[in-house]
Amino acid sequence: MTETRGSSDRAMRARYGAPPPSPTGSWNSTLDLLLRHRSVRSYLNDPLPTGSLQSLIAAAQSAATSSNLQTWSVVAVMDNELKSRLAAVAAGQKHIMECPLFLVWLADLSRNEQLADQRGISLEALPYLETFLVASIDAALAAQNAVIAAESLGFSTVYIGALRNNPTEVADILNLPSRSFAVFGLCVGYANPDALPDVKPRLPQKAVLSHNQYDNAVETEIFEGYDQTMAAFSARNETMRTTWKDRVFSRMSKVSQLAGRDRLRDALAQLGFELR
């Protein structure tokens, strides 16, 4: 599977918007696939081939799950009326309507609770934050495997966190049982080739990677450099030239930017997650 140095250089350059900081190790087609990920927000309305959903779910279920508890589920939404209602929750993101398959990933304690009820057993761990976190993380690991599987089959994807703008409304739309929660959605489909973004550069590795103890670099020049890289990216791919730091501050400095997600604790309580 080892391929030429040129392939890894190209992939690293696209992902970091700069020459790779040092020679990389072995390279293969899976690393190429992972590094060329792009979140796509414009889809053709072509359906996926028969059997695709089964393959994506098998990949998802192959991800690790804490103690094999499997406290997640997924709803495959193809119905246009339901997609339209979910898109309304997510601030009208049109790609939810365009894509042929919209997967809603659930933290789902309801299945194990129901099985315990049948046996007359009470699951004392259910109300704890830990159990909610495990279910949400396991849903994320599963979804990411589905993303990799989808991209390997030539499909594109984008996560939709905005379902959390109103989790109880999503539960109504999808008829979710108590103790389940839509962590995020995922559009799956064929990318519109006329609206394909570039690979988005990320922070240099030394900004996110520590060795042995926390030693992340926070030197000003690292972030100034990345700000320039991202300003160039946004000028090429979007309508405005914006730096990364300005994006972060715009997104995180005002509670209003949470678009309802500041009430997540209350919504989760309504859905049966006490988060003790």
Next chain:
Amino acid sequence: MTETRGSSDRAMRARYGAPPPSPTGSWNSTLDLLLRHRSVRSYLNDPLPTGSLQSLIAAAQSAATSSNLQTWSVVAVMDNELKSRLAAVAAGQKHIMECPLFLVWLADLSRNEQLADQRGISLEALPYLETFLVASIDAALAAQNAVIAAESLGFSTVYIGALRNNPTEVADILNLPSRSFAVFGLCVGYANPDALPDVKPRLPQKAVLSHNQYDNAVETEIFEGYDQTMAAFSARNETMRTTWKDRVFSRMSKVSQLAGRDRLRDALAQLGFELR
């Protein structure tokens, strides 16, 4: 990339411990890689090739991250003394000591907060549960990409959730800044070939996959069948023959099984996560 039907049949049979329920769609080597995942708890002490860490982190950073906020970090622990102290937090799991690379994945709001401080801006979103959840999920998406990259390079992995038994102790060991939290660890190394488990079967797809609205099958026979599959798996791979339901009930019915994680809320408050 499309391969023979035999390959997909074998992969599906191993993953579900039963013949695949219906013909699958296109198949390729990435799906094969994803489906043959196994969590490995016994490692050789051979080091990884030079450059491996850089490739794993590039794969991790290529995963989607909400609004490109990149609120996660990773600590690559190779020092034996530090691994030993982390293993002690995680109930003494010996594979943490055996593996040449132990990655600790952090939900990390400290970087963005520090950048905002430099600009004299306050990030109002920081204390919210939503922001913590985004950081934890993005750490999980990144880690799962690293797992896929590792397995593509011939390494094995296992997630270590037991770091959450004592998150403040982990923060001490790794010298973590305020507003960062070790979500889980990940052992990376070469599997001991004498202790390689089989692929662990998962629940049938109809138990976790709904169509359009929540309609997961909870028929008794599905879970009885899976209980038998898992009892056979545990008899082959472990010392005891145990059904899946008995495992779930044993794990979730008593708070004591949370091994300290019932105090996660308090620990997070100490680490700077108010979870408002």
